[in-house]
Amino acid sequence: MAQTWDTCHIEMSQTRFPATLEEWQAYSPALAHCSSTVNMPELWVISVVPSQTCFWQTYPRSIVITATDIPIQYPYETFGLDRALSIWTAGTLYQWPVFVIDAGTALTYTGALTPTDCLGGAILPGLGLQLRSLSQSTAALPTIALPQDLPSRWSLTTDIAIQSGILHTLVSGIIDFIRAWLEQYPTSQIVLTGGDAETLYRYLLQASKPKAVPKLLDRVILQPQLQGIGLLHLRQQKSDRSLLF
Ligand SMILES: Nc1ncnc2c1ncn2[C@@H]1O[C@H](COP(=O)(O)OP(=O)(O)O)[C@@H](O)[C@H]1O
Ligand SMILES: CC(C)(COP(=O)(O)O)[C@@H](O)C(=O)NCCC(=O)O
Structure with a gap:
């Protein structure tokens, strides 16, 4: 793993979804060298907060993990x-x-x-x-x-x-x-x-x-x-x- 970081706190009630590369760049140093939305890297998302899932789903190359992607048997439905x-x-x-x-x-x-x-x-x-x-x-x-x-x-x-x-x-x-x-x-x-x-x-x-x-x-x-x-x-x-x- 090359680098990890925390984004700023994203307050959903006050945040509109980023629409441009420049707006996405505020969330990640990994995007600093991107010149257009076409070469933005994949973003793999795991979230148990529906409003956060909606936010990150608007990233152009997001892959949102769901229960069936994780190869374990869930012990109960709401796990x-x-x-x-x-x-x-x-x-x-x-x-x-x-x-x-x-x-x-x-x-x-x-x-x-x-x-x-x-x-x-x-x-x-x-x-x-x-x-x-x-x-x-x-x-x-x-x-x-x-x-x-x-x-x-x-x-x-x-x-x-x-x-x-x-x-x-x-x-x-x-x-x-x-x-x-x-x-x-x-x-x-x-x-x-x-x-x-x-x-x-x-x-x-x-x-x-x-x-x-x-x-x-x-x-x-x-x-x-x-x-x-x-x-x-x-x-x-x-x-x-x-x-x-
Ligand atoms: N740089 C940071 N940004 C946000 N929270 C942090 C940071 N460093 C430590 N924390 C602490 O991490 C906790 C949240 O842990 P995290 O694993 O990010 O949460 P979640 O389980 O909701 O994903 C909070 O109690 C917070 O105090
Ligand atoms: C218990 C949790 C809120 C912990 O989430 P976290 O604080 O780590 O973001 C999350 O795992 C969750 O929503 N669980 C569903 C209930 C359960 O696991 O039984």
């Missing part, structure tokens, strides 16, 4: 497309069984024994959502930034009390899920991905220092770009198939 791609990619890269922790807008845990035996998992609000929910849904709590280091558990200020509550509870929860999975599937790899993966990994390491947790964390592979790698694999599979037929 997220992003979770399907993550677990398939993790199993393909690091072998089955595998456990994926996706620290995105929502934080999801997903486990699978094989591509046809996904056990589902769990969903909770992600780090940013937890922080925002407190400031937005209470009268007195402020919006706070995340600290570099895991704070002291016992706090005498509101800001650090929020940091402590969210971070210690999240880190303990993640360690508990990892431990429970490894008890059942001791050979499994654990993959940590998503926009908050690096931040959470740092906190997990800090939490583990005084305790016997490092052994568990040795099993955690930090791979923030799991879904991007998954899209590359799907693209490779598609081009292999078109060579065969």
